[in-house]
Amino acid sequence: MIDLGFTEQQKLMQHTIREFLAKECPRELVRDIEDNKRDYSPEMYRKMADLGWLGLLIPEQYGGIGGDWVDGALFYEEAGRALLPGPHWSSAVLGSQAVLTFGNERQREELLPKIAEGEIIITVALAEPEFRCDITELSTTAKAQGGSYLVNGTKIFVTSGHLADRLIVVARMEGGEGKAVSLFLVEPDAPGVAVTPMQTLGGERLSEVVLDNVRVPGDSVLGSIGDGEGIEEVVDKANLMLAAEMLGGAQVALNLAVEYSKQRIAFDKPIGAFQALQHKMANMLVEIECARGIIYYAAWLTSQGRPAAAERAMAQFQAGEAYGFATREATQIFGGVGVMKDADITLHFRRAKMRQLSLAPPEVLRERMLAPLAI
Amino acid sequence: MDFTLTEEQLAWQEEVREFFRSTVSEELLDRVEEDGTEWDQELYQALADKKYTAIGIPEAYGGMGMGFTELAIFNEEGARASLPHGVSSIFGTTCQWVAVAVIRLGTEEQKRHYLPRLISGEYRVALGLTEPGCGSDLAAVDLRAVQDGDDFILNGQKIFNSGHLATHLITVSRTDPSAPKHKGISLLLADLRAEGVEIYPVITIRGWKRTTVVFEDVRVPKTALLGQLNRGWYDLMSVMDMERSGMSSVAEREVSFDKILQYVKEAKRDGKPLAEYPAVRSALADMYREIVVGRLLSQRVIWLQATGQDATSLASFQKLFNSEAAERLTLAAMDIIGPLTLLEWRNAGETNKRWAPLKGLLNTMYKDLRIGQIYGGTSEIQRNIIATRELRLPRG
Known part of the structure; x- marks a missing residue:
């Protein structure tokens, strides 16, 4: 029911x-x-x-x-x-x-x-400078040598990479084992690993991870060699949580704008009484409710083990739209305050773009939406 | 959390789907589109004969006593079968609106009189809210009803209704012009067959017939007063919680989308199927996403109503979103399919009919663009409602 x-x-x-x-x-x-x-x-x-x-x-x-x-x-x-x-x-x-x-x-x-x-703290090192979504384009490689593996490559945008005690490095096999994608548990202080955090628009740091002939023992392969292709689905499910995070942020952006517009006086009225601003805020709420519906639906489908890749893509896309739209409109409503670093709304303004760009690119999300339609 | 229907609801959905499949034929749809009536008397009577007119009416009053979910399933299946709008409009007003109003506001005598006739199809009611001089500001109605003995005498006009398909008009009337505007309104169930009623056609851009109903010294008995005298505005607001999930409009959009999808798979431009152009794919994904998202908003309205929660705001969200999403879909699809969508299908010659894709679907949808965002509360009014009621922003 x-x-x-x-x-x-x-x-x-x-x-x-x-x-x-x-x-x-x-x-x-x-x-x-x-x-x-x-x-x-x-x-x-x-x-x-x-x-x-x-x-x-x-x-x-x-x-x-x-x-x-x-x-x-x-x-x-x-x-x-x-x-x-x-x-x-x-x-x-x-x-x-x-x-x-x-x-x-x-x-x-x-x-x-x-x-x-x-x-x-454990994190996944997947993205590369020239690879985002098509796992066949992965350039980080692993080569069997004795009972262990030698891993080489450069990973980028590793979240919490500089805080991690373990990295799950995604690499494809070189030589006899074909192009199979595999996952390697790497300790960041192992010889040949260099983790460098980078400052970002959204405040949180993302790391570059360079792997230079890093030796990984055979028992540090996560699962078996060739198991790693499904990592994209795991990332996709995890990204659904980012969509929910964006939803919360969008809601706060709206709340802040509503509160501010009730207090700020211009032309002898609270600015929230002007329809031009009221309609902006109504639009923000509609975007937020649209995102809310699809996020929880995708989460429910995923929990039920039903096919939900299209709905997850919709949820992520919609959340990116909602957070981006809500924070851009909110900062506009804040006027001059909306460009001040100290204003809370600007934290969300920057975070919105950061989160949206950490999802799969919009055209990839759209293709995932179309997949069940067999077109 | 659970998004699945019960076994009983699935069975009901199947029953209703089968009913519409067998009664709403392609020929019937073509005919009502051509003649602009959007009406088929036999089809309406079939609904009544099946007692579908009684699904939302409690069992104590001879109805089927079904809940909001079942009602929405019915409306959705009707829309999926492209039930003509005249039929769905009269059906909705009569069976899901006026019947509820009679139950809530009517006297015992009124209930005994009206309910069986609403169910049997003998009485069909149209909605008489809008006037030439008032739409969004509904409380400004100017149609005058003056008491005279056992009657009211009505003078004025109601516009954009389906008066030609109805036996009665639920007429929002001004009964006390000296009172503040919200406090001088009453609801009258006026019989359109009475002397002094004239019905004139209003042809919409789509070619549909709607009507202006003109009352000139029309006598309406006081027994047709629904609710209390001069309390009509508040009574009206209290019955506004009828099914308005907008699931029908989502279902209609879905049907259109399926047709568009089929078309772009087959049709070629410059030697390549339309569906292979990246920009086309991007637009299709947006259409599909907005259907799924719109459906979830509507589903949430239904769930709130079914569980007795306030759905006012969400009903506004869905109305605003779904009507604007329909516009986005239409415009994008016209860009994709191109100048063929300009070809008229309705009342057009053989050559037109041969070339017009999807029986002029997009041509028609373009003409329909404004209607969705105007009737039943304009997009701007919906935004006002959201801003003042939900966000509690100060009134301007």
Whole structure:
């Protein structure tokens, strides 16, 4: 039976997360990280581990709380509202799901509880300067040598790369094993690995990872050689959480604009009384509700194990539109204040573009939407 | 969270789909499109004979007592079968609007009189809200109803309605011109067969017939007053929660999209199927995305209504989004298909009919662009509603 509401448990979780982030994730922290004064708050990360949120998407048997993608979306909507900084997405979403999907039993048992505990931070190194989505264009290579592998290549846009204790490096096999894509667990301090964080528009740092003849032991292949092609689907599911995050951010942008426009007086009226601005804000809300609907629908489909690649693409696209539109319109409503670095709205303005560009490119998302139509 | 229908609902969907499949034929659709009436009396009677006219009416009043979800399934399947708009409009007003108003506002006597006749198809009601001088500002209605003994005497006009297809007009009338404008309005279920009623055609850009109903000293008995005298505005607002998920308009858009999709797979431009052009693919993806997103908004309205929650704001969101998405789809599809969409199909010669793709679908949709964003609350009014009611912004 159709039920589009959250369960009581989900409502409680939403409330708890919102309260927690209001207290533990103040703007000062977000700004410090923006300014690269610190990288993240290990203290807050520890507290999130204690609350079980690092294991939100990890099954109970591996030390998580076994939530589904709807729970994840709900968490990420709150994270987006608070501009939650740190490696949660890289490690607790992308990293954990990669391990869960591809890892063998030993690897799952070893890594997942540690991710859930916050003992290790793990991330995926996939993108390359000339590769985004077509995995056949991957240029990072691995070559079998003795019982281990030699990995070479340059990865870019690695999220939380500079914080990670483990990198899951995606590479294709050279030589006898064809072009099979495989996943390698690499320690960032291994010889030949150079991780360099880069400043970005959105404040958070993204890393370049250069691998120069890095030797990876045979038992550090995640799963088996040739297992790695499905990594794109894992990234896609993880990106759905970013869509939910954008939704939360878009909602805050609207809230800020509404509050400001009720207070700011011009021509003897609160500017929110002018229809030109009212209609902007109404449009923002419609965009947000459109995104909300498709995000939770895609999350539900994904949790049910139904085909949902098209809906996930729609959710990500719609979220990018909503966050971008809401923050551009909100900064316009803020007028001069909307260009000041200290204004909260500008944090969202920059974050919106950053998040949208970290998804698959729009034309790729559109092709995914069309796939079920067989055209 | 769960997005699936129950077994019973799926069975209902199948039943209704089969009904429309067997009653709404291609020939019927062509005929009503050609003559501009959008009406078929036999089809309406078939709905009544099946008691589909009673699906939203509680069992205590002889209805089927179905919920909002079932009602929306019915409306969606009708739209999917391209149920002519005259039929769906009269059906919606009569069975899902006036029937509800009679139940909520009517006296026992009115219920006994009207409900069986609304269900049987004997009474068909059109909506008499808009006047030549008032649309969005509905509370400014000027049609006068003056008390005289056991009657009201009506003078004035209602426009853009389906009066020619109806036996009655739910007439929003001014009964106290001296009171503030919201406090002098009453709802009258005026019989259009009464003396002094004249009905004139209004032809829309699409070629549909709509009407202006002119009342000149028309006597309407006081027994036709629905709700309290001079409280009509508030009564009207209280029954505005009828099914308005917009699922029908999404379903219509989906049907059009499927046809467009089929066309671009086959049609070629400069030797290459249209569907192979990247810009075309991009536009198709946007159309499809907006259908899925629009459907989810509508589904949410239905769910809110079915669970007794306030759906006012979301009904505005969906109306605004879906009507504007229909415009985007139409314009993009016309750009893709090109000048062939200029060819008229309706009332046109053989050569036109041979060349006009999809029976002039896009040509018609272009003519329909404005209607969706004007009737039932313009896009601007929807934005006002969202801004003041949902976002609580100050009134200007």
